[in-house]
Amino acid sequence: MSDAPIVQMTGITKDFTGVRALDGVDFTLRRGEIHAVMGENGAGKSTLIKVLTGVHDPDAGRILLDGEPVRFHSPGQAQAGGISTVYQEVNLTDNLSVAENLLAGREPRLGPFINFRAMRRKAKALLDEIGIDLNVAAPLSSYSIAMQQLVAIARAIDIDAKVLILDEPTSSLDRDEVAVLMRVMRSLAERGTAMVFISHFLDQVYEICDRMTVLRNGTLIGEWAVSELPESELIGHMLGREVQTLGALEHRAARHRPDDDVLVSARGLGRKGSVSPFDLDIRPGEVVGLAGLLGSGRTETARLIAGADRADSGALEFRGERLRGHNPRTASARGIGFCPENRKTEGLVGDLTVAENMILAMQAARGWARTVPPARRDALVAEFIEKLDIRPADPDLPVKNLSGGNQQKVLLARWMLIEPRLLILDEPTRGIDVGAKADIQRLVNELSEDGMAVLFISAELEEVTRLSDRIAVLRDRELIDILHQESDMTTDRIVETIVEKGGDK
């Protein structure tokens, strides 16, 4: 690792209408290093990346690439200049195939035509390299967001780049995929590629990064070698205050005392090609976790219970009543809230404001003619902006202008607002910073203490074990076991279950 900077940004300032996202930030990236950019949600990490790669024009500051001043005006230019990027919000083309997405812009050709056979072969090889196995001819939209994230990564690392930028690439990945990614990153670093790594998972940062730059509220706090900055100090720098909040993260939530009567009961519920029939009960005041590897059917299970997908076998009962024609609207009317994992495509309406997005489910339940009274609406919105600490705290901002983590909180607020009986959370802490993650976990805890049932999905097993009263373990789209003993609530037990029970199939 040489110390020659490959990217040097100085005095970068970026204003969005009403928000100063970056204020005179300096950033230096050296050859062959892996450099973390750290900060809370909305600190300006993604904006810094986007200024570098030409998505946004900076209002002030200069950028040197290899010692020469550059200013890119589009991500395409940046890529041509040797900077390859995986953006936080996966932006591939949904209805194109995996192979087309991987190789768009540099398809193998036969004269003027695209050589589709060669393209599929090349795509397959690329995916093999990072150890995933997909049908490269299938449309990208048929895969989960985690898979899409992997495709985006595969695409980025293939392009022979001097600089590779990964903005929260691991937010929905499992530990195995994360391990593969880290292996790939290390080998790239050996070849001299400089990398920027953004993540809210501190353990990953400490494992793989050499240096880190910390931002807070758009200003530079400092740059440290990872080995010089212990975790607690890092968090202090990020949040700007001493943290006890994190203490709550350490020890497991107190067990709830759920009622005996069952709120939701699934019997043989299933859907062909999605999840095999399963039985599951959820009681009021109980947090049920869904654990499993990528593609094990967690999301699909949740979607059947939420009414987002139609089951083609079995029965679902809610408060003793058998549900027929179960769909998102009837579900919401009964008090079932569902936060989908992909907030951009299935969660938020980007053009609408923060307030409108929050009120959407409540308003939908009332129908268009019965508007939520403005005073009530404003009060509720203000209450949840404060409760979830959404920043900037401006209800009239288009939600697409919020940082990723803050968008996630808006989606959560939408359902908390209607005080559901059952809240289904698919990766609710995806992309959320350490402080806010603790807040959300505490909130889930409080809600279930107040009698709400929660179905909780997270790729982070620690989070599932910490919050859940019972854990349903899935493997290969099948519910293989339900762990309910205190002693079973460990990540090791989950992993063992997956390995053991899967073995005899």
Next chain:
Amino acid sequence: MNAYLKRLIWPLAVLVTLIVVNIAQTGFDFIVPSVHDGRLGGAFVNILRNSVPLLLIALGMTLVIATKGIDLSVGAVYAIGAAIACQWIIDRDQSAFGTILTAVILALLVAAVIGAWNGAMVAYFGVQPIVATLILMIAGRGIAQLITGGQIPSVSDSTPFVELGRGAIATIPVPIVIGVLVFAVLALLTRTTALGMLLEAVGGNPAASRLAGIRSKGITILAYLVCGFCAGLAGLIGAANLGSADANNGGLWIELDAILAVVIGGTALIGGRFFLLGTVIGVAIIETLNVTIINVGLSSQWQFTAKAIVVFVVAVLQSPEFRAWLLKPFRRPDGGEPAPEPADDKEALAK
């Protein structure tokens, strides 16, 4: 509200420019209304009066476009509305108020049903809006011809029906009154209830809207229904103005002008946010433009080219990228370097 006004500022500027050009050509008489036989007149008032059919259709179209849809059948529905009303009237006692009322109600009802049908095709059968409404765009004129038996039914000049197009209430031309009323009703309907927000949600992100529990099918149908109703009403006003219904040429190509007006008014074709007031300004621009071409002495062949130029100007002015580019030479570099382009071009070439 602030952001809302900002969106309107460029279309408004274009409209004002057009008006100024006309005043320069024909004097202040262009804009100052006059009163003839107890009826408001003058060049600009006439423009407004004549623009009402387009306005009604464009307002309906705005709602449809907000849902990520489009309605190509409005011209045909215009013709059907006109045909039904005129045919009904000439077959009966032309001066009876009851006849007129029935004719109007019947025409509007059929127009609304056609609209709802379009909406159902889109919402329930998942047909692409452009295809679903293309069917009636083509078939609709045939239906109108069947209604009129291939003739052009002309109502007598004495029937109260023609007042819909030619009359005045308290000196204000009836079409203008209707236009203002429909605008007011739609604005109230969408902005004081949650309808507007739900429309924007459905158009902005259908998948998210479904998961939020919105009845998107009902909302989509409602938008097309209103659009059909407005097209029928436009047909009535057009027919009343002419005193006849031409199944072939009534409202011909009006769908394109309507879509244009919506876009000029700042509503994006990809759905989501919509601006009824913007559409009103868009309609005023299109209609004023037609008159301007004649007033500045260009032959009418210029109409399409001029329209294209104005649309281009408005579209470009609305683009933030273009405005930033235009203003760039006037901005202080603010400490940093003034964008050293060459380096990255070199990089790009090297690859």
